Ligand code: SF4
Ligand code: SF4
C-alpha cells in the first residue's frame with residue numbers, strides 16, 4: 001500500500017509542521033488521515049470533528065493552503081503531488097494543533113445582532129410568511145449557514161481588520177433583516193452599518209467561492225449595504 005506524506009501543524013501560533021507517513025486507501029478523506037495519525041501515530045494530536053458527513057462544520061481546517069471541511073475533502077482531490085499539509089483555520093487564534101478558537105467568530109455573530117428577537121409571544125398564533133414572499137426568499141438563500149468558519153478564514157478583510165464582522169455574521173444579519181417576525185431591525189442595521197460592518201467588504205467573493213454550502217455571503221452583504229444606504233438616504237438613523 002502506498003503512503004502519503006502529511007505535514008500537520010503542531011502547537012500554538014508559534015508551532016511548526018510535523019511530518020507523518022499515512023497509508024493511502026480508496027475514498028480517503030483528509031479527516032480520515034488526521035484521525036489515523038491521532039489513533040495510530042500520535043494520540044496527543046488535537047483536532048475537532050463531530051458528524052463526519054458535512055452537517056456540523058466542526059472539522060474545518062486549512063488543507064494545502066485552502067479552508068475546507070476535512071470530512072468532505074477527498075485526499076485525491078487535494079494531494080495530487082503526494083503531499084498533504086493540514087493546519088488550523090487561519091484568521092482565528094490557535095488553541096492547539098488543528099483546533100482554532102472560534103470564540104471571536106461567534107462573538108461577531110452576537111455583535112451583528114445575529115440573535116432572533118421575537119415580536120410574538122407563546123400565546124400568539126404562528127406568523128404566516130408565504131414561501132413566495134420576496135423577503136422570505138432572501139432569508140432562505142442564506143439560512144443554511146452552519147457556522148463552520150470557512151468563509152471567515154478565506155476573507156482577506158478579516159485578516160487586515162480584526163474588528164471586521166466577517167461574512168458569516170453579516171450573512172446571518174441579512175437573513176434576520178428579511179425575517180418579518182423579527183423585532184430587532186433598527187438595532188441590527190445600526191450594528192452592521194459601522195466601520196467594522198458591511199461597508200468594509202471589498203466584494204472579492206472569496207467567502208462565496210469557499211463556502212461548502214454554496215451560500216453567497218457576498219450577496220447578503222450587498223443586501224445589507226443597500227438596506228443601510230437607503231435608510232441613511234431616507235434621513236433615518238440606522
Ligand atoms: S457561510 Fe458557508 S462557509 Fe461561512 S460559516 Fe456559513 S456555511 Fe460556513
Ligand atoms: S466578499 Fe467581503 S466578506 Fe466575502 S471574502 Fe470578500 S471581503 Fe470578505
Ligand code: FES
Nearest residue numbers: 052054057059071
Ligand atoms: S465533521 Fe461535521 S462537517 Fe465535517
